[in-house]
Amino acid sequence: MAYIQVKNKSGQKVDLSNVGQKLKPFFGLVPKDKYPIKVTILKKKGHFDRSTFDLGSSQLVFKCDTDKQPQEEIEWVFAHEFAHFLCLHNPELKKTTLSKEYDALQWILRKVFRVNDTQLQEVFHDFLPPEVFANGFATMLVGKFYKRHSYKLVYQTLKAKFVNGKK
Helix, strand or coil, rough: CCCEEECCCCCCCCCCCCHHHHHHHHHHHHCCCCEEEEEEEEEECCCCCCCEEEECCEEEEECCCCCCHHHHHHHHHHHHHHHHHHHHHHHHHHHHCHHHHHHHHHHHHHHHHHHCHHHHHHHHHCCHHHHHHHHHHHHHHHCCCCCCCCCCCCCHHHHHHHCCCCC
16 A cells, blocks of 8 residues: 555554555545655554544554454444545635534533543544544444443543533
8 A cells, every 4th residue: 555654563463454444535635745654553452542633744643453453443443544545635624624613512522411532532532633533434334333432431421521511
């Protein structure tokens, strides 16, 4: 994959060739000078050890566990993170996911629910526009949806804010 430069530091065999083929039609949506995407593959160490895409450096840190995750799920996560790269570097997609409206939504959620940035991501992650786009993109590409975010802290976070009389 000439558009993607991979360093596998996971100690496991990770095959991204199938998802790479599916992504080919989308490479042209981003200026050529933004490639290659630098991808570092690491072994996933637990539920909260998640793949990330660093918007500032265009680096994708891809975390997976080939013993616990099916190949389709690995491909889905990779396509999801690639979608973040697309949104960052394609002006039309960027307008729909990273905008003043998105900034306002985050501000409102922080103020109304009195959550910090970590709690905001934990509670509202899949409802934020960049994540909605990335989830939809990955699902269409792979043909199956993988719920990546299990919301393990939602109940505790919101209960502490509202039920225990802190609001």
